Amino acid sequence: MTTANILLNVNSIEVIYNHVILVLKGVSLSVPQGSIVALLGGNGAGKTTTLRAVSNLLHGERGAVTKGSIECRGERIEALTPADLVKRGVVQVMEGRHCFGHLTIEENLMTGSYTRTDGKAAVAQTLEKVYNYFPRLKTRRTSQAAYTSGGEQQMCAIGRALMANPTMVLLDEPSMGLAPQIVDEVFGIVKDLNQREKVTFLLAEQNTNMALRYADFGYILENGRVVMEGAAAELANNEDVKEFYLGISSGERKSFREAKHYRRRKRWLA
Amino acid sequence: MFYRENGQFKTSYQADQQLFSIPQDRWAILAIIAFAFFGIPMLVDEYMFRAILVPFLILSLAALGVNILVGYCGQITLGAGASMAVGAYAAYNFLIRVDGMPALGAILLGGLVAAAAGIVFGAPSLRVRGLYLAVATLAAQFFWDWAFLRIKWFTNNASSGSVSVADISLFGWTIDSPTDKYLFCLGVLVVFSLMAKNLVRGSIGRQWMAIRDMDVAATVIGIRPMYAKLTAFAVSSFYLGVAGALWGMINLGSWEPAAFSIDRSFSLLFMVIIGGMGAISGSFFGAAFIVILPIFLNQMLPLIGGLFGLEVSIALVSHVEIMVFGALIVFFLIVEPHGIARLWATGREKLRLWPFPH
Amino acid sequence: AEEQFFPVLAYRTGAYAPNGTPWANGFVDYMKLTNARGGINGVKMIWEECETGYATDRGVECYERLKGKHGGATAVQPLSTGITFALTEKAPVDKIPVITAGYGRSESQNGAVFGWNFPLVGTYWMGADVLVQHIAKKEGGFDKLKGKKVALVYHDSPYGKEPIALLQERAKMHGFDVQLLPVAHPGVEQKATWLQIRQSKPDYVFLWGWGVMNATSIKEAQATGYPREKMYGIWWAGAEPDVKDVGDGAKGYNALAMQHGAEPNAKVIKEVLEKLHAKGQGTGPKEEVGQVLYMRGLISSMLQVEAVRVAQSRYGKGKRITGEQMRWGLENINLDQKSLDGLGFAGVMRPVQTSCLDHMGSAWARIHTWDGKKWNFTSDWYQGDEKVLRPMVMLASAKYAEEKKIKPRTPEDCKK
Amino acid sequence: MSFFLETLLGGLMSGMLYSLVALGFVLIYKASGVFNFAQGAMVLFAALSMARFSEWIPEWLGMDNLFMANVLAFAVSVAIMFVVAWLIERLVLRHLVNQEGATLLMATLGIAYFLDGVGQTVFGSDIYKIDVGMPKDPVMMLESVFEGGILINKEDFVAAFISAMLVLALTIFFQKTATGRALRAVADDHQAAQSIGIPLGRIWVIVWCVAGITALVAGIIWGSKLGAQFSLSTVALRALPVVILGGLTSVPGAILGGLIIGVGEKLSEVYLGPYVGGGIEIWFAYMLALVFLLFRPQGLFGEKIIDRV
């Protein structure tokens, strides 16, 4: 990877919650312009925390970046507000959806365009685009978000971020709670936006299979550290990754019934 | 470092479920209680007892009551003062109308009456929630304010509406000196705190917290909101009622309904939020903050002003006092939104790791 | 030199500050003046202020805090009837006299039972009695009061309830009606009260308010068209803060004067201005010196100072006196016209003479009326009617004595 | 009959005034999910500022025109309320993003204390006069219909009219501007709002500023009725039942709630009060609100309280 077109650069950051809980222990990664980078790792590895650090949403969780630096297009961004960041085109889709429960689906989507200055028509066009991506949202456009199903809310959250016309999206577990078809679609949309509109994605995902299929590059996080990185295809062929993240051992998918009782997990680092 | 837990193993669930499962804590608490009973009476003067310690103890008890309801069961109330008033006036009436009623009996009965009233005024909580409930509880506050002012029977027909009790006694011990009052209140507080701690760590406490955190999920696992909420109202009002009776009969001696006005309700709520919701110790921290800080500021500000050669007028002191008080509230919330108790806990966590930062 | 310590329980913040502040200014100024005059036989006065906010619990806290300072408080003036109630039982234990000039519990006039309370120069029963006498006179005799209606608009607290007993007693005697209209603290919500007045059209409205409640009542009277001329306030509802921002709307409003009104021309005021305010040592704004509540504070302070002087005459001139000795002083005040003139209070007030059994010492009052700019006296002097007051005081204090198991002092006890 | 009408009218008028204060609560709650206990303190602060500047400005400038003095004082007060809003955002709210309701509520209490203290220090704690030329004397109307006519208070009338205009303006502001939607989003979820680029800081300054101006208008009207003095901050307590009855998030609710409470409490005090010793209006207002809540837990027009698993 050349440094020339790096969009986002995270430099050995350390994150502490509540002044005492050390979660990230020196995470570095970089996201080239126009790529899709996947952030993989088990529960509690620190994926969400990394994304929060980038988008500056740590503050509200009483967390703080205590070491290292984060740069976006060469500019240090730790001190910016999330709103500034959105203006620079970086939007996060939060884990757990976080739709505005009292607002209707359409109002939720419209809030996404708050920072836009390119006029009503352009916004309406984007709205139409989002509805095209997620037809289900269109049928539910007038219901309050809190009363829609989990999957609908997930679509709404993604759609809302797209309304900002971002150049970079931080996607936190987009596939969670979505039906398989929709998961395909979502990743399809990601690819589509990436190729046609050159949107860059940093993607935290548990669905390793999907993520590696669509991503260009991947980082694997364990316990707050990056333990493995490489081109997506490379990772997908790595034996360890295959076994632990893709559930394929010796070339075949194992039935979930066959999973053993004893602890099988191998840790790269304690 | 100080909290070196290495080498401390627990070999039974009983040991693990002890009140203070870390020995250091246990000893510290015992030492504090012992000091409160034996050390303090030898050290402090009458003013400290009357103006600071006794109010602090009684208001801690009241804050405990509020904390059970607000902190543990999540039902915000602004009617705490009313419960105190009910307790105080009920105890007063038991004392003067029932021959030979022992003081402690009257106080506890006052608590029970307050609990009953609490259940009645807590009933709307089954439908009304959050801030709506908070404001609705003001109905109780204003109603009781009015009732004790207007219904003569409650005040034994005192024309001024102000009632008073003579010194009270307990098993032949006349509680009249400030030290006696202090020890009596301390005894009550220790017993009640222990009971509160037991309640909140047991099944009823878990029911309250479950209702607080997510009531739909709580019903799904078989917790009845009605039972949980109303018991919380009852227990909380009982504590408040006892505190009210103590406040009236021990601390004030003579009082009018204004002693339990809406300001009292507010300040109790502040105590709990500042001290730490859902933490028993938070009640004490909060009461200390709210009781002692204004007095401290009031005394210190002229001195501080004096240091800079300013003559600080009394009016200015009063104004600056409330300003500083307000600013400190905000400051503490920013430092730790979950209250002083949490601040304390975080500090302890740091001590455990000390000298390593993490 | 010896020092004599006085706690000052005042309120300079909150809802009652507009009225509490001038009182406290006068109160403190007189102590300053006394020191400027060389103290009480050389004994300097020292004091410390504590903010009660007119709240009973904070008042008690202030009392506890200050009572033991600087060798002990000489006397305390709580400036609130509510606080007085709370202190009534504490004072005998601590042996500190509670001076309540013009307020407090009316039955505490009886020094035999209430050994430590001193409602000097006026109680609410006496005040109410004078008001009834005044309206009777206006109507042309007590018999003309029959069938009349008097509304009492009162602060819903021990203070406001105090006159009710007397009014009901008088109502029974003369056959007039009393309508009771309580107003909740702080008293800014009176619309319903005045609608009721508009409906029942009482012949007179007595106002027992304090703080903003007073001004609000007058404004509501204006808004509902009730004639201000038929309104009579107690002496705590008859000062500048109560009417000044109502302006013309308050024209014709009457209030009882606790002997004095606004006295900008009194000799003592000239002295205060000259010895303190001219040197920048005065308390509060110069313009307010001599206004009604300022005078009230000044007089309250003067009575206290004179009681110390009396006590010194028995227990040693130029010596610090204790609370107990102070009580003796307070029970033996004898301010005749000459001594008043000497102190600069000529024309401000009438002689005061207390005794062990009479802790009030003077029962005179008159009416003053607001003309839109200032207060003017509009009636003759009245004296509270002993025949009505005495039995009530005796009855109420006997009940208190029984409840609290107090053995009343006899004239013999007083001699000791 | 005519008396009943008078009481009713009186109730409606006070109701309008309550609405004005209630509106301040609703605005801030709606826009940031914060229940602003400092609203009363803001009313007082604004009123004091208005009263004192209309007194000081003529002194400083040596002019003698009541109208100009009032206009200037109003302008200065608006500026001050803006500064207050800005400071509150800077010093308090900014540091409490994403905290629970109770924490924020507590913070506003801190603000209330602080404002009370500053207000009295800077502006004094006397009763000050606000004279914006409101008519004080009553008029009699419909004398031909009822015996004695019914009495109408001109001042109340003017006040009610101003309240109504303000409410109208605010309703438009909320419904016709894009900011309205952003405000509601912030109220639902601070963090999510941030994540899509809504600048919380700016939103809060706007809202608190608008609430400050509402407080100023309320302060002027109440202040010219009662005098600008500390107890003005207690009018907030009268507005609370109005807010919950109307619904915490509803502007029209604040109006209708105000009218219901105003009428309810006056009628109760006048017709029931005498039988039980009087002084019942305040608890009656709260009881009334409570009864409404039992049927509609979110108030008349409040947004439905969502609970879903």
Added chain:
Amino acid sequence: MSGRKIGEVILDLKNISLSFGGVRALQNISFNVLEHEVRAIIGPNGAGKSSMLNVINGVYRPQEGEIILRGEHFANMNSYKAAKAGLARTFQNIALFKGMSVLDNIMTGRNLKMQANMLQQAIWWGPAQREELEHRAKVEEIIDFLEIQHIRKIPVGRLPYGLQKRVDLARALAMEPQILLLDEPMAGMNVEEKQDMCRFILDVNDQFGTTVVLIEHDMGVVMDISDRVVVLDYGKKIGDGTPDEVRANPDVISAYLGASH
């Protein structure tokens, strides 16, 4: 396969219809659940799966239809009755008690089984303590079983998503339910964690004979571990049968699975 034996119908849902205003979330749905089986519900987002669970344990009241639980008819089920009758569930949007520790969360699950009255609890020593210890031992078994010992004392709000899901399951298990309703228990987990979760579910089913009703979007999981599957599509039932039957059903393929599966 193990010793479990599929039994009689334990839960029967008849003609359930549920709508919210204009949204018809469930339209005349009937299906049954056999004792000891693992029954899956699948369908696209918004199909009404979660609503179905909510109907079963009384969070939602259907406008029409009835629920027959072990032969008993419930015209209007409510959550409390459901819990009493041995139904437990987990939630799609984790509904843990955020302010409480993992241990306390799981202990709440024992609530229905605890008897000590309030006074006894206040005094603690004696019956309350005995009871508490008894139940603590049971809970520890579950903690052991789900391998969450290390986080016992941590407030659940701080846990990562995946562990929260596991605690949610632990709380449901603590109720010792006869029927366990699971709403997307594996969302947000990677393959390895899903395998663990499957293991837990199968073990529960196996060892305690608990009947499991499961909603899940991962077809691998559903096909591997369920005995029978019901498929919903926007409120309608479009398929019901063994995994293989369902997989072959063309309606299901077009509505949900898509061609690739």
